[in-house]
Amino acid sequence: MSWVHCNKCFAEPNENGVKGTFFLTSCSHISCQKCYESSRNVCHTCKKQNIKVLRIDSSLNKQYRQYFVDISRVIASKMEEMGKIRKFQDIQIQNLVKGTLKFQDVVKKSQEMLKKYEIEHKKLKKENQELLVALKKR
Numbered sequence: 544m545s546w547v548h549c550n551k552c553f554a555e556p557n558e559n560g561v562k563g564t565f566f567l568t569s570c571s572h573i574s575c576q577k578c579y580e581s582s583r584n585v586c587h588t589c590k591k592q593n594i595k596v597l598r599i600d601s602s603l604n605k606q607y608r609q610y611f612v613d614i615s616r617v618i619a620s621k622m623e624e625m626g627k628i629r630k631f632q633d634i635q636i637q638n639l640v641k642g643t644l645k646f647q648d649v650v651k652k653s654q655e656m657l658k659k660y661e662i663e664h665k666k667l668k669k670e671n672q673e674l675l676v677a678l679k680k681r
């Protein structure tokens with residue numbers, strides 16, 4: 544969290560000479576302990592009065608702590624997660640396409656067979672008629 548700094552004196556946490564914790568104000572500003580103690584319930588950045596503050600440490604609740612996460616790391620991890628989901632869905636879609644193509648192949652082969660049978664049937668019908676005619680002539 545190299546960007547965290549007191550919005551008034553620009554001190555950074557752990558910087559030499561800066562003691563105590565940092566605070567997040569209810570008006571979304573950040574203050575070091577020294578500046579907070581010198582201005583108390585008035586925000587030194589936006590001059591809002593009767594502000595409330597929260598300590599920026601592990602006690603900060605999740606709702607506010609998320610503002611201090613390493614956003615690039617979150618994005619990288621989300622991207623990895625999305626990549627896995629994408630891969631899974633791609634495999635499913637490929638399988639569906641393969642299955643559909645196979646099914647289309649079966650339908651095509653059945654139609655071809657049906658056509659062959661129809662031709663055969665016509666041929667047999669014609670032969671039958673010719674035989675009948677031949678029989679009648681006798």
Ligand SMILES: [Zn+2]
Pocket residue numbers: 549550551552553554574575576577578579
């Ligand atoms: Zn300060």
Ligand SMILES: [Zn+2]
Pocket residue numbers: 568570571572586587588589590591
């Ligand atoms: Zn403020």
